[in-house]
Structures are given as structure tokens and as C-alpha cells.
Amino acid sequence: MCLENCNKVLEDNLVAQCGRCGKCRSVCPVFKELRAEPYVARGKVQLYKALLNGTLEATERYRELISFCLLCGQCTENCPNGVETEKIVLRARNKLVDSRGLPFIKRNVFQHMLKNNGRLNRAAGMLYLFQRLGLRSLVRKTGLLPGPLKNMEQLLPAFAARPLRSQLPAVINPPGRVKIKVGYFTGCLSQYVFTETGKNVARILSRAGAQVLIPEQYCCGMPALTAGDRMNTAALARMNITAFQDAGVEVVITDCATCGSAWQNKYPELLGEELPFRAMDISQFLAQWGLPETFGLPQAPVPVTYHDPCHLARYMQVREEPRVLLRGISGVEFTEMREADRCCGASGSFQLEHQDVAARIGERKINSILATGARVVATGCPSCRLQLARLLQGIDADIAVVHPLDLVR
């Protein structure tokens, strides 16, 4: 009873903060495209209020409206009353899951795939073969796939031949004395797609004097959390914390903004306890720890720009560190883009469900990139990286999209 009352007070406070000033309308990327009240923070607050007091029900239409949020945090950053729309949207999605359940595919993926590395490895292996054997273009030509699956297939990244963790030892020692024991949380995209980035991260950490520990680990859980599934996210959080605690790490390092934010913000919030070690993005760690000596691009100077992932810039307050890192790499001619921290429209499953809106939001980012004349865009989020690469490819722009550490020799 007490818990119920406390939750009610918390939820009332969350929605009561909104003064309905409408300032969020000027910054929300979704509102800019769709121009209707349910798509902006103020509308989301009212939608949640209506669900709480029973004037709206958890219908499919309601679910659809709540799905139109990138969780980018731009509204919260600019809200005079500090309304945490991201929390409100996640609570609404959680209530939807409580009353309607999850769709069949999501339920099975969150419950049975994300916690089982063997199954994930097999699925990634099959997708690699599917792409490698040319089945992808065959399927595209024949138009065999129905609408939603076709959208998913188009967004599929190129899978690596082997998962990253099967290519790296569980313990990597530095060339000299061990100065610190770090745990490398590879995240699913470095594990299955950007394996070269993962190898760079491990190499640079060990060159900086760290013993790199890579224990058996699991998805960070953010795909489940953003779909409203707190239960499976909490289970994954517990499994990951235990894995790194048992390995005896002093700090967990991430190379993905979303994973980093899961560790820094969501795990303590979900479990109601502090982490037993620090968790940091690789750029944060290197800014504090010091860069290894031999940094630099092998080629002639290259103009490079940087895109701030929402989870790094707004959730983890990591803005300066990647820029310091990039400016410190010889051969990088760093140039800022306009609105570098504006969301690129990727936001995990948002781009799956709202591909057209995500692409329209991304176009503005692409224009900012093109205006810099950069030949390389660096970003610390693999999901942004995929979105930017796809959009740049779509206009035949010869601009590479990389993780900042990929530029380190």
C-alpha cells in the first residue's frame, strides 16, 4: 500500500511539473516533422496524465503515439521546469507492457535471446551468411518479404564473420606494468557488427597500461527498457554487474553511448543501488587516464567532424572528452558542425518503427555534416553510426563514419 502511494506521488510529481509553456515545441525533432501536440513533450505529459487518471486507455493508438519519441532529452534540457519527459515516456511504455503485454517477437527476443549468448551468436552467424551468400539482394529483388520485415531487412547492418569476443582473449595484459584493471563491455554492436572498433578499443586500453578483462557478458538491456520491459532489463543489469564484479574490475569501459548510459544511469535507477565500480565511456576514461603516446592517423591531414550521441551528451554529460581526443590525434583537422548535439533520428527501435520520420530527422544532420566539408564523421554511438552511414550512402557522399578510436593508429 505504502509503495503504491509513493509511486503515485512520484508519478503525480512527474506530470505536475509541466507548466504547459510549449518551449519544448521549439526543440523536439519529432514535433518539427509532425507538427501535432501528441508528438511533443507537453503532449506526452498530458497523454501520461490521462492514462494515470483513466481518461485514456492503453489502446493500440495510445501505444503508437507514445512510440513517437526518440528519448533524445532535448526537451528536458530546454524545459524551464525540468520536466523529465524521457522518464514519463518510459513509464507510459512500461504501463502499456503491464496491461497489453509485449508483441510476440519482442517478448521472445528480450526473454530468450538477449540473455543467451549462444542463441545470439547463432542468429548473428545466420545473418552474416544470409548477407554473404547474396541472399540479401535476391530477397530484395524478388520482393518476398512483407512490409515490416522489409523495413527491418533494409536497416540490417553488415554482420561480422565472427563475434568480437570470440576473437579476443578474456584477459589482455598491457606491455608494461598493470596500472589498472578495466572491464570492457563490448555491447551488441561492437560484438556483432563493428568488431574492428572493438579491437581498437581493447588495443588502446592495453597500450594505456590497463589490464583489459572481457568476461562473458550480455546485452545492456536498453532495447528492452525502451520498449517498456523493465523486468528483463533489470535481469540483464544484474547479470552484467555480477559478471564484471566476479572478474574483479575497477572500472567498466563502454564504447557505445547507449550501453554507457545503461551502466551509468539506468542500472542504479532500476536496481535501486550504486554500482560496485565506476562505469565510463572510453573517451571519458582516456581523458582522465591520459592518452597513450603514439596517437595519429597514418595519412595526410583529414577534415573530421563529430556528432554528439544523445546518450553521451545529455545523459552522461560527455561532450568535451571526444573532442579533446579527436583534436589530440595528429592528422585530424577537427571542424565543428552546426547543431552537433541534435538527435540524428536513429534512437534504436524508433528507426525501425518510424523509418520515414527517422530519415527526415536525419536529413538535417546530414546537411550539417555536408556543410563542414569533412571527409570523416566520428561518433561514439554505433546506432547513430549506422543511421549516418546509411543516409550518407543514400546520397552517394564519400564520407566515412567511424568511432573516434578508429582514427587512432
Ligand code: SF4
Ligand atoms: S517546456 Fe517543459 S514545462 Fe514547458 S510545455 Fe514543455 S514539458 Fe511542459
Ligand code: SF4
Ligand atoms: S525526448 Fe526528444 S523526441 Fe521525445 S519529446 Fe523530448 S525532444 Fe521530443
